[in-house]
Amino acid sequence: MENLNGYLIVSAILFSIGTIGVLTRKNAIVIFMCIELMLNAVNLTFVALSRYLGNLDGQIFVFFIMTVAAAEAAVGLALIIAFFNNKETIDVDDINLMKW
Amino acid sequence: MFDNVWLIPLLPFIGFLINGLFGKKIKNETVIGGIAAAMVLGSFIVSSMTLINLLSLPSEERLAEVKIFTWITSGTFNADAAFLIDPLSCIMIMVVSGVGFLIHVYSIGYMHGEEGYYRYFSYLNLFTFSMLLLVLGNNLLLMFVGWEGVGLCSYLLIGYYFHKKSACDAGKKAFVMNRIGDFGFLLGIFTLYWYLGSSHNVWTIRFTELANNSHLLPTGGIVTVITLCFFLGATGKSAQIPLYTWLPDAMEGPTPVSALIHAATMVTAGVYMIARMNFLFIRSPETLTVIAVIGACTALFAATIGTAQNDIKRVLAYSTVSQLGYMFLAMGVGAFGAGIFHLMTHAFFKACLFLGSGAVIHSMHGALHHAHSHDDAQDMRNMGGLKSKMPLTFITFLLATIAISGIPGFSGFFSKDEILWQAFSNPHHGSLNYLLWGMGALAAGLTAFYMFRLVFMTFFGECRITPKAKDHLHESPMVIVLPLIVLAGLSVAGGFIGVPKLIGDVIGGIPNYFENFLEPVFKYSAEYMAQHGAHSGVHSHALEWGLMGGSVLIALIGITIAYSLYVANKGIPARFVAAFPGLHRAVYNKWYIDELYDYTIVNPCKAFSQFLWKGFDVIVIDGAVNGVAKTVMGFSGVFRLMQSGLISNYAWSMAFGVVVMLSYFILK
Numbered sequence: 001m002e003n004l005n006g007y008l009i010v011s012a013i014l015f016s017i018g019t020i021g022v023l024t025r026k027n028a029i030v031i032f033m034c035i036e037l038m039l040n041a042v043n044l045t046f047v048a049l050s051r052y053l054g055n056l057d058g059q060i061f062v063f064f065i066m067t068v069a070a071a072e073a074a075v076g077l078a079l080i081i082a083f084f085n086n087k088e089t090i091d092v093d094d095i096n097l098m099k100w
Numbered sequence: 101m102f103d104n105v106w107l108i109p110l111l112p113f114i115g116f117l118i119n120g121l122f123g124k125k126i127k128n129e130t131v132i133g134g135i136a137a138a139m140v141l142g143s144f145i146v147s148s149m150t151l152i153n154l155l156s157l158p159s160e161e162r163l164a165e166v167k168i169f170t171w172i173t174s175g176t177f178n179a180d181a182a183f184l185i186d187p188l189s190c191i192m193i194m195v196v197s198g199v200g201f202l203i204h205v206y207s208i209g210y211m212h213g214e215e216g217y218y219r220y221f222s223y224l225n226l227f228t229f230s231m232l233l234l235v236l237g238n239n240l241l242l243m244f245v246g247w248e249g250v251g252l253c254s255y256l257l258i259g260y261y262f263h264k265k266s267a268c269d270a271g272k273k274a275f276v277m278n279r280i281g282d283f284g285f286l287l288g289i290f291t292l293y294w295y296l297g298s299s300h301n302v303w304t305i306r307f308t309e310l311a312n313n314s315h316l317l318p319t320g321g322i323v324t325v326i327t328l329c330f331f332l333g334a335t336g337k338s339a340q341i342p343l344y345t346w347l348p349d350a351m352e353g354p355t356p357v358s359a360l361i362h363a364a365t366m367v368t369a370g371v372y373m374i375a376r377m378n379f380l381f382i383r384s385p386e387t388l389t390v391i392a393v394i395g396a397c398t399a400l401f402a403a404t405i406g407t408a409q410n411d412i413k414r415v416l417a418y419s420t421v422s423q424l425g426y427m428f429l430a431m432g433v434g435a436f437g438a439g440i441f442h443l444m445t446h447a448f449f450k451a452c453l454f455l456g457s458g459a460v461i462h463s464m465h466g467a468l469h470h471a472h473s474h475d476d477a478q479d480m481r482n483m484g485g486l487k488s489k490m491p492l493t494f495i496t497f498l499l500a501t502i503a504i505s506g507i508p509g510f511s512g513f514f515s516k517d518e519i520l521w522q523a524f525s526n527p528h529h530g531s532l533n534y535l536l537w538g539m540g541a542l543a544a545g546l547t548a549f550y551m552f553r554l555v556f557m558t559f560f561g562e563c564r565i566t567p568k569a570k571d572h573l574h575e576s577p578m579v580i581v582l583p584l585i586v587l588a589g590l591s592v593a594g595g596f597i598g599v600p601k602l603i604g605d606v607i608g609g610i611p612n613y614f615e616n617f618l619e620p621v622f623k624y625s626a627e628y629m630a631q632h633g634a635h636s637g638v639h640s641h642a643l644e645w646g647l648m649g650g651s652v653l654i655a656l657i658g659i660t661i662a663y664s665l666y667v668a669n670k671g672i673p674a675r676f677v678a679a680f681p682g683l684h685r686a687v688y689n690k691w692y693i694d695e696l697y698d699y700t701i702v703n704p705c706k707a708f709s710q711f712l713w714k715g716f717d718v719i720v721i722d723g724a725v726n727g728v729a730k731t732v733m734g735f736s737g738v739f740r741l742m743q744s745g746l747i748s749n750y751a752w753s754m755a756f757g758v759v760v761m762l763s764y765f766i767l768k
Contacts, residue, residue: 022751031747092747099745 007048014041028080028090032073039069101153102185105166107146108193109232115139115225123218133208136221140204140228144197151190162187162620165238165308172241176303177293184238184307188621191440192235192372195447199364200228202583206455207356209579210462214354220260224360227253231365235372240289240305243373247285247337250366251278257361258353270349277346281336285373288329292380295322307376311624314379319632320386327380327387334370339421340428341398345694348417355458358413363420363450368443371427375436379624382434388528392432396523396539399425401691403546407553408687411478412457415554419504420450422543426519429540433529434625435522437618441598442515444614448594449500449512452587456497459576459584460558463490464565471569480554485563489573492581494559496588501555503591505548506655511595513652516544518600520651525639527629541651548658556666602644 014037021034043062050058084090115136123132154162167182183189204224211220230249237243251274259271289305297303300316317323334340339347339362350362361367374381374391381387399422406418423446430439463486464477475482487494503510506517524537563570575581598614599607619626665672677684686692742753 019755023748023755026748095747096745098743100740100743 004048004052007044011041011044011048014038014044026091026093028083028092028095031092032076032080036069036073039065102150102164102166102183104146105150105183105185105236106168108143108150108183108197109229109236111139111142111146112225112228112232116222116229118222119218119225120222123222126218129208129212129217132218132221133204133211136225137201137204137208139225140197140201143193143228143232144201147190147193147197150185151194154185154187154190159616159620163308165306176297177305178303179239179241179305181242182238183236185236186621187617188372188375188440189235191444191618193232195444196228196231196235196365199447199451199587200231200360202586203356203360203364203451203455206359206458206580206583207354209577210356210458211354216260220257220354223253223256223260224357227257227361227366231369234369238306238308240292240307243376244282244285244289247333247369247373248282250361250369251275251282251337254278254350254361254366257357258350260353260357264352267352270346270352274346274350277343278336281333281343281370284329284332284336286333288326288333291322291326291329295326310377311379314383314624314628317380317383319383323380324384324386327377327384328390330373330377330380331387331391334373334428335394336370337373338367338370338424338428340370340424341394341401344398344402344421345697347421348414348690351411351413351417355413355454355461358417359451359454359458362417363454364447367420367424368427368447371424371431371439371443374428374431375440375621378436378622379628381431382625382628385528388432388434389532390432391428392523392529392532392536395425395428395430395432396536396543397425398422399429399543400539400546401425403543403550404687405690406550407546408684410480411476412460412480412483412554412558413454413478415480415550416450416453416457419453419547419551422547423450423504425543426516426540429523429536430519433519433523433526433533433536434629435519435526436622436625437615438515438518438522440618441614442519445503445511445515445591445594448587449503449591452496452500452584452591453504455580455584455587456493456500459490459493459580460486460497462576462580463573466574467565467569467572470572471566473566473569475566480557482565483558483563484561484565485559486573487559489563490559490575492575493584496581496584497559498555499588500591501551503595505551505659506544506651508652509592509595511591511593514595514598514600514603517648517651518598520544521600521644521647524647525644537647541654544651545654545658548655549662552659552662553666556662560667561670602641602648 018034018036018038018041021037022031025031025034043065046058046062046065050056050062080090083095087094115138118135119126119132126132164185165182166185167180169181170178171181172179204221207220207224211217214220227250230246230253232246234243234246234250237246255271255275255278258274259268261267262271292310293303293305296310296313296316300313302309302313302316304310304313336343347362347367351358353361381391402418402421402425406415406422409415409418423442427439427442427446430436430442460483461477464483468475468477468482499510503512506513520537520540523540524533526533529536563573565573596610598612599610601612604610604612689695
């Protein structure tokens with residue numbers, strides 16, 4: 001594979017977008033989607049490197065991550081719905097009950 | 101042969117368990133007292149059998165060790181629960197269980213109707229158990245268990261009337277004083293074990309092995325240190341200067357307790373211990389001198405205090421301290437046999453005196469109670485003329501008094517005279533001997549004086565109790581009088597088993613059974629004395645007769661003075677007090693020794709404890725602990741603010757942390 005760097009650069013850009021989204025957005029669902037974006041950026045790195053090194057281990061990890069991400073999405077969305085039922089909002093600045 | 105010897109201490113222990121655990125449910129006084137007395141009687145019977153068995157052996161074979169079980173084994177250290185049977189321990193178990201039994205019987209009558217009757221008897225049994233363990237134990241550690249046991253029981257029994265503050269204080273005082281002594285005893289054990297083990301590879305605390313290896317010990321030096329430690333233990337337990345002050349206060353307990361613990365048995369533990377380790381003490385001339393001087397001083401000092409007390413029990417208490425002084429004098433001059441002999445005769449007549457005084461107090465108390473009088477039932481100034489009211493008590497009391505005064509023919513004469521003669525003629529102390537004899541003889545005179553003063557004030561003259569109460573005075577019940585009669589009989593006749601050779605030769609060749617019986621126990625010290633060429637100088641029989649006559653004369657003078665002061669011319673004591681008010685006040689207040697101790701030791705100790713409490717404990721210790729807690733609280737007060745509850749904050753700090761870590765690894 002000649003242009004590994006290209007894949008890595010795309011992946012880094014995706015990861016950075018995801019991170020900035022998590023840090024700056026207030027909507028819980030958007031934050032959630034940004035997390036998914038970060039996970040997929042990592043997936044892309046795994047696949048690219050797996051292909052580059054001719055080693056299938058990285059692709060196995062991608063499956064794991066996708067499974068975990070699916071489970072996480074189910075739990076996370078359920079939590080968000082439950083919270084919305086109580087507070088009529090999903091703004092994370094309003095989710096601040098657990099503090100000193 | 102001695103297979104059943106384990107029963108001797110076990111029986112009273114069973115009695116203690118029964119009365120201690122179920123006594124509250126049993127309630128019936130006869131059953132409780134009966135069980136307690138029967139157990140001690142059982143011990144006495146087994147002890148008698150042991151004595152008979154021992155006597156059937158030839159004298160050089162009279163030594164047996166009966167192992168019950170292995171108690172402690174650790175490296176070179178080995179202590180068994182094993183009993184040592186030899187003439188010395190045999191005499192002790194006979195005295196303890198015999199006199200103890202009589203006192204148990206007496207207590208059944210005396211303690212009738214008291215609250216906590218079962219408690220009293222269970223303590224009494226526990227005490228008997230501890231004392232028997234003390235004298236039977238074949239090693240120092242087992243002896244120490246008994247030693248501590250009697251200390252504990254003494255505390256419990258002195259504080260028997262625990263609702264009275266004075267009784268609690270007296271109990272505590274006895275306990276603390278004893279602890280000071282115990283500390284010396286323990287140090288003695290450690291040093292002896294360590295010395296013999298480290299320098300001669302003999303790791304043992306068994307008496308027989310110690311005695312067999314006693315030739316390894318040097319004369320003086322380390323042995324002086326060891327023996328002085330042991331002697332400190334003895335002064336605590338046996339109420340010698342400087343640790344004697346607890347004994348007179350111990351009279352707060354019920355009277356039979358005073359008779360059992362503070363006259364007949366526990367206080368003799370120190371004497372027994374020294375006699376048991378005679379092979380050790382004989383090797384330290386310095387310690388022997390210390391013991392002899394302290395013994396003689398105690399004998400004289402306590403006797404002077406006894407002359408001015410008005411409380412009948414207090415007189416007897418000081419008399420006990422004084423008589424114990426004689427026993428230590430005997431130990432200090434190497435006359436171990438004579439000391440043990442005096443221990444035995446003293447157990448008879450002092451138990452009789454205490455029980456007799458108990459009978460008097462009991463009767464006085466009842467009479468005063470009937471008359472609704474608040475006079476002190478123990479104050480001799482309220483007594484007088486009891487002779488006709490309580491004839492049996494009077495006769496037994498008088499016989500015991502004659503015995504303690506050392507009138508020829510009575511037991512006290514033989515033992516006391518033997519001690520005085522040994523004090524005069526022993527080879528240990530050179531010209532100090534004359535002083536020791538003089539102090540002993542003077543104390544004998546004072547003893548005769550204060551004892552007859554007690555008898556005259558209590559039983560003679562006219563009755564000074566309120567007339568209303570007078571009619572209620574009566575002789576005590578049989579259960580109280582019978583032990584008195586037995587003990588009086590022993591006080592009179594008990595001396596004839598140990599007639600000094602000089603007298604024995606004259607009155608028909610009676611040998612000194614007692615000394616001969618005990619001889620094997622003291623053979624190591626006798627050998628040592630023979631090796632070191634120390635012989636008691638040749639003294640003529642005339643001198644011995646003369647000294648004997650002298651001490652009898654001094655006793656008679658004491659009695660005569662008591663008679664003339666308290667029967668013939670009653671005005672003199674008052675005039676004497678008026679003439680020397682300071683002297684009388686000092687003697688009456690026990691030479692202010694308690695106050696002296698308070699000022700020099702107790703109060704500084706209290707002040708120091710106060711300082712440690714308020715200064716050190718509160719400020720330093722508590723300060724450190726609370727300071728750490730406060731610091732942690734302060735920090736957490738600041739750091740908890742980080743827990744804002746806002747997800748974006750957490751996310752930012754996480755991202756920041758990752759950036760920091762990454763940059764660290766990249767830039768490194």
